[in-house]
Each structure stands twice: as C-alpha cells, then as structure tokens.
Amino acid sequence: MKVGVIGTGNMGENHVKTYLAMKEHCQLVGIYDNDPKQGRQISDKYTIKQFQSLSELLRSVDAVSIVVPTEYHYEIGLRCIENKVHIFMEKPITDTVDQALDLIEKAEKAGVKLQVGHIELFNPLIQTLAEQLSDQTIIELDFHRMSPYNEKLKNVDVVKDLMIHDLYILQSFIKQDKLLNFFSMGQIIENTPKHASVLTKSEAGVIAKLTASFKSKRKVRTIQILTEDALIEADILNNQLKITRDLVSQELRIHDTIQPLQRQLTDFIECIRSDRIPTVTGYDGVKTLQKANEISKALHQKQF
Known part of the structure; x- marks a missing residue:
C-alpha cells in the first residue's frame, strides 16, 4: 500500500x-x-x-x-x-x-477510511491500565499532563493540544458511562488557554480531575486512579504502574519495543486492507472535540 x-x-x-x-x-x-x-x-x-x-x-x-x-x-x-x-x-x-x-x-x-490520531489508546501502558481497571469500581481519576513553555506554543490551546489526550483516555476507561458538566478554570495567555484545570462527574458518579499546562518547569504525564479496592498510579513517561492494595504495593514496568505511533499507523493500514471500521473513528474524534471545545470556550468566557 x-x-x-x-x-x-x-x-x-x-x-x-x-x-x-x-x-x-x-x-x-x-x-x-x-x-x-x-x-x-x-x-x-x-x-x-x-x-x-x-x-x-x-x-x-x-x-x-x-x-x-x-x-x-x-x-x-x-x-x-x-x-x-x-x-x-x-x-x-x-x-x-x-x-x-x-x-x-x-x-x-x-x-x-477516516481514522483519528488518539495515540495514547495504542500505548501499552494505557492498555495495561485499562486491563487493571476492567474489574474495578472507579471512584476518582486524576490526570496531569504538563510541559514547559516555548515560543512554538504561542498560539496553541493547551486543551486541544494536551488535555484532549486525557479526555479520550478518560472516556475509554469509563466506557459507556456519560460525563456530565465540566467545571473549568485556567489561565489565558496571548488569547489562548495555557493552563487548564477541569472537574467533571459521570452519570454513574465517577469523579475526574484533569490538569493540562504549558507553565510547568518539567514534563509531566501521570494518572492517579482511586477505586474501591486499590490506588493505581501511572507514570506514562517512565512506563511505570504502581498498584497499592491493603497497604501492599506492586510496581510494574511496561516493556515494549514497538512505539505507540507505529502500533497506531499499523492499525490504520490494516483497517484499510481488511475493510473494517477504524479503531478510532471520526465519531470518536467528534466526541472528544466536543468536550475540548466546551472546556476551551468556558476558559475564554472565564466561566467555572
């Protein structure tokens, strides 16, 4: 091809x-x-x-x-x-x-075929985390995705560039459960959101907090999940999971020689070859875009 x-x-x-x-x-x-x-x-x-x-x-x-x-x-x-x-x-x-x-x-x-680039869904760490959550009752999820500022980010909206990843990860974890209102706070610099904090809740009562920022002094990509049975901490940059149950912690390091982008593009090629629906469809992209646009608009209007 x-x-x-x-x-x-x-x-x-x-x-x-x-x-x-x-x-x-x-x-x-x-x-x-x-x-x-x-x-x-x-x-x-x-x-x-x-x-x-x-x-x-x-x-x-x-x-x-x-x-x-x-x-x-x-x-x-x-x-x-x-x-x-x-x-x-x-x-x-x-x-x-x-x-x-x-x-x-x-x-x-x-x-x-139209496939949207939700690359973290092809990250073995996120896939392993999803497996760990498959039999868990989630209470709360806390996402942090932050990077230092540089001039290339002058006109970039942090919600659509960084937070958008955690929005689609969040939806994949809670599956068919629907997210309700988003309460957004942040900082607008040069007419675009550069720091955003969002609080939301699902119909089933799952609480989620998301922070994305271009104001950090170092790169951060973490997810902390509290369930009825465990505390699960994910460090995406270091491919590490830490799972604590009854005061006993287990650490997992995810080893994989194939990068998420290669997994994603291989999946795209195979969906064309086999004439199947893309793993991440255009409609999946729309759902995530709707949420990102809602949050970004609220930040511009200083609503929270």
Whole structure:
C-alpha cells in the first residue's frame, strides 16, 4: 500500500520515520508541505520524494497522514476524499464539530477510511491500565499532563493540544458511562488557554480531575486512579504502574519495543486492507472535540 505524509513539522517527521520502519506493511511514496524549505529538509534527511503539489501527492497514494495545523484539517481532508485517498487525521479531527461531521459523512459516502490520531489508546501502558481497571469500581481519576513553555506554543490551546489526550483516555476507561458538566478554570495567555484545570462527574458518579499546562518547569504525564479496592498510579513517561492494595504495593514496568505511533499507523493500514471500521473513528474524534471545545470556550468566557 502506498502512503504519503502531509505536513513535515515535528509530528509529521515522526510519521515519516514510522512509515519508513513499516516496510512490511506499506511503502512511503513521499511527502508534501506547503513550506517547500521545510519539506526539502525532511526529503533530504530521509531520502524520500518531496511532491511539489498536494494534488500530485494525492494522485500517487492510497492513504495519507494529515499532520498539519488543525485549521487546515477540514480543507485537506476534503481534498483527500475527492481523490479517494484514505485518511489518518492527527488530533483534533477538525476545528469545529460541524466540519468534522461533514468530513465523516463525505468520507463514508466515498468509501474512504477516516481514522483519528488518539495515540495514547495504542500505548501499552494505557492498555495495561485499562486491563487493571476492567474489574474495578472507579471512584476518582486524576490526570496531569504538563510541559514547559516555548515560543512554538504561542498560539496553541493547551486543551486541544494536551488535555484532549486525557479526555479520550478518560472516556475509554469509563466506557459507556456519560460525563456530565465540566467545571473549568485556567489561565489565558496571548488569547489562548495555557493552563487548564477541569472537574467533571459521570452519570454513574465517577469523579475526574484533569490538569493540562504549558507553565510547568518539567514534563509531566501521570494518572492517579482511586477505586474501591486499590490506588493505581501511572507514570506514562517512565512506563511505570504502581498498584497499592491493603497497604501492599506492586510496581510494574511496561516493556515494549514497538512505539505507540507505529502500533497506531499499523492499525490504520490494516483497517484499510481488511475493510473494517477504524479503531478510532471520526465519531470518536467528534466526541472528544466536543468536550475540548466546551472546556476551551468556558476558559475564554472565564466561566467555572
């Protein structure tokens, strides 16, 4: 299967490296970036073809990763659908729910697969954590996802960039249980949320607290879960789980040689080959986008 990458920033480069490591699954035909200089750097670095136009790339591939700023997801997604090219769309799916729903409808009519990049669901640590929770009654979950600030984050909304991961992880843990109102507080800097704290509760009574920030002095990715029987602590950066029951703690280190992005893109290729529904559908992306937009809007309106 022939694949391409649209957008060659940091995450786009990760997709390039990953596809090149997946030769048994697909052939990376080339890349396109609307910044020719940026595209040329990646083309030269990995000895891959740099297409001079999006149209040229789309005529040459069966599937693409769209790894561009969110404001361009809808427009490029439509171009892919017009060319019957299957889409892996990095999160969030689009800027607005209406755009996302239109993209999903058009993709379905055209027979185009649309998978959304919820990468943490392919992280072995998160999968192991989900297994640990399968027979547990959850009382509360506490998520922290924080990073130091840099100039590249000037116009980036921390809710749609960082917290969005924990929103879809949270939903995967509570399954069909529905989250109710979100109570949001945060800090707006340069007209975008840079720090956000959210409190929510599900219909079944599960409490969740989520913190995302670009104001931290170090990178943090942790989840703490209190159940009726245990305290479970996850350190995503160090691939560690600590489970405490009756004052006895057990520590697990998750070893895996395959990176979550490779697991995710392999799953995308296989869903095309086997003509099955993507593991993370466009509708999954919409549900997460709705929550992120609601929180971001509340922060802008200073409602909590």
